Amino acid sequence: MTKVRIAAIGAGNRMNAYSEYALHYPEEMEIVAVVEPNPIRREQYRRRLNISEDCCYNSWEDFFRMPKQADAVFLCTPDDLHYQPALCALEKGYDILLEKPIAQSWRECVEIVAKAKELGRIVGVCHILRYHPYFIKFKEILESGRLGEIISVNHVEAVGIDRMTHAFVRGLWRKREANPMILSKACHDLDLLVWLTGRKCMDVSSYGSLKWFSETNAPQGSTERCIEGCAVEKECPYSALNLYFRQKRWLRHFDIPEGENPEPYILRELKEGPYGRCVYRCDNDVVDHQVVSMLMEGQVTVNFSMEGFTKKGERRTHIMCSNGEIYGDEKTLTVKYFHPAYPDETYDFSAYSGECNFHGGADWSIVADFIKAVREHDASCLRTNIETSLESHRMAFEIERKRRLNMGAVDETFI
Numbered sequence: 001m002t003k004v005r006i007a008a009i010g011a012g013n014r015m016n017a018y019s020e021y022a023l024h025y026p027e028e029m030e031i032v033a034v035v036e037p038n039p040i041r042r043e044q045y046r047r048r049l050n051i052s053e054d055c056c057y058n059s060w061e062d063f064f065r066m067p068k069q070a071d072a073v074f075l076c077t078p079d080d081l082h083y084q085p086a087l088c089a090l091e092k093g094y095d096i097l098l099e100k101p102i103a104q105s106w107r108e109c110v111e112i113v114a115k116a117k118e119l120g121r122i123v124g125v126c127h128i129l130r131y132h133p134y135f136i137k138f139k140e141i142l143e144s145g146r147l148g149e150i151i152s153v154n155h156v157e158a159v160g161i162d163r164m165t166h167a168f169v170r171g172l173w174r175k176r177e178a179n180p181m182i183l184s185k186a187c188h189d190l191d192l193l194v195w196l197t198g199r200k201c202m203d204v205s206s207y208g209s210l211k212w213f214s215e216t217n218a219p220q221g222s223t224e225r226c227i228e229g230c231a232v233e234k235e236c237p238y239s240a241l242n243l244y245f246r247q248k249r250w251l252r253h254f255d256i257p258e259g260e261n262p263e264p265y266i267l268r269e270l271k272e273g274p275y276g277r278c279v280y281r282c283d284n285d286v287v288d289h290q291v292v293s294m295l296m297e298g299q300v301t302v303n304f305s306m307e308g309f310t311k312k313g314e315r316r317t318h319i320m321c322s323n324g325e326i327y328g329d330e331k332t333l334t335v336k337y338f339h340p341a342y343p344d345e346t347y348d349f350s351a352y353s354g355e356c357n358f359h360g361g362a363d364w365s366i367v368a369d370f371i372k373a374v375r376e377h378d379a380s381c382l383r384t385n386i387e388t389s390l391e392s393h394r395m396a397f398e399i400e401r402k403r404r405l406n407m408g409a410v411d412e413t414f415i
């Protein structure tokens with residue numbers, strides 16, 4: 001089997017998950033270069049993947065100035081660094097495994113698709129849920145036809161309050177000018193809804209706003225940072241001191257050198273970094289709750305809610321069909337038939353839930369398919385090639401447009 005050579009661009013959280021595949025299947029894939037401006041991450045990644053020192057780069061511009069040195073790139077840079085590097089990679093002759101979102105505007109998304117088509121390159125988009133065993137079973141049951149025709153869908157993306165404050169209030173995805181949350185968080189859900197129903201979206205409407213995480217709701221006695229003697233820190237459900245220092249959770253975007261005591265690094269972040277800020281005093285403007293109604297082809301209707309205020313993070317999906325219904329919360333999948341002759345079915349996926357299992361193996365499955373697609377020059381090996389992934393992005397941009405239109409009519413400051 002020919003080994004596929006990969007250059008890793010953006011050696012953060014996602015890249016580390018995908019790259020683990022190379023350590024387990026070295027005969028299939030080798031990471032030959034890394035591009036990462038953060039020296040700690042670059043060096044840790046270089047050592048882990050055994051990359052030679054002269055194949056390490058600070059920026060994607062430096063990397064693409066060099067002659068082609070791999071078959072494909074994994075592009076896992078922040079959202080605002082997908083468009084330009086993706087176009088450069090295509091021009092330079094690389095296939096791409098591209099993190100979602102494809103880009104930050106519809107025009108940019110279409111441009112990348114057109115360029116890939118023109119040059120005959122393979123681009124996979126990391127809608128990894130299509131590779132998750134739970135959603136695969138969901139799809140398989142719907143496709144079997146036993147439930148009859150899909151009539152309507154209720155889907156909830158329960159973000160989970162810790163993820164909400166970490167990523168969408170204090171963290172990397174807090175600004176709407178970078179991406180509305182319906183794109184950065186829910187493009188996975190929109191992709192699932194298209195995939196599970198097997199239908200494109202005809203029309204949408206939406207409401208939602210940033211209702212809670214703003215200075216007007218800051219309790220008396222609270223301070224700019226949780227660590228600065230905040231009078232309400234002990235009882236605050238969003239305390240950074242509690243989440244990061246006492247519980248040592250959500251440290252994935254903290255730079256803690258391997259093997260070192262994390263506490264001094266956490267304390268420094270709490271004193272100086274974005275993750276130490278009071279949730280009511282950040283520069284965030286993405287929504288904290290949003291509802292969407294959609295009309296899909298064939299008169300199928302969808303209700304979708306994206307909810308920041310839930311204790312756990314999970315997706316709850318209920319699909320009503322002509323012969324029965326299917327409901328799941330990512331741990332259990334229940335199928336109920338209307339006809340009394342058919343007993344209910346329950347499938348248990350609890351073994352796949354949790355934060356640290358590479359999305360139930362999906363992270364590796366998408367890499368395996370991408371490697372095969374590159375080796376065989378066949379994009380159809382991928383469940384989520386770029387053309388398939390375009391629909392969820394089209395929906396996200398339109399939903400955000402409608403939300404702003406609707407909320408603007410209610411109160412300009414809510415937009």
Ligand SMILES: NC(=O)c1ccc[n+]([C@@H]2O[C@H](COP(=O)([O-])OP(=O)(O)OC[C@H]3O[C@@H](n4cnc5c(N)ncnc54)[C@H](O)[C@@H]3O)[C@@H](O)[C@H]2O)c1
Pocket residue numbers: 009010011012013014015035036037038041058059060076077078079081099100101126127128184252253
């Ligand atoms: N598919 C999924 O389930 C999923 C989940 C989370 C995030 N994401 C997406 O993956 C991407 C990366 O997210 P992450 O959580 O790994 O973030 P991250 O911050 O951990 O990783 C991004 C890395 O890119 C590096 N970088 C910044 N500028 C760069 C440049 N000019 N050249 C090269 N590298 C540069 C950063 O230093 C960082 O190490 C984002 O687009 C995000 O939306 C996808």
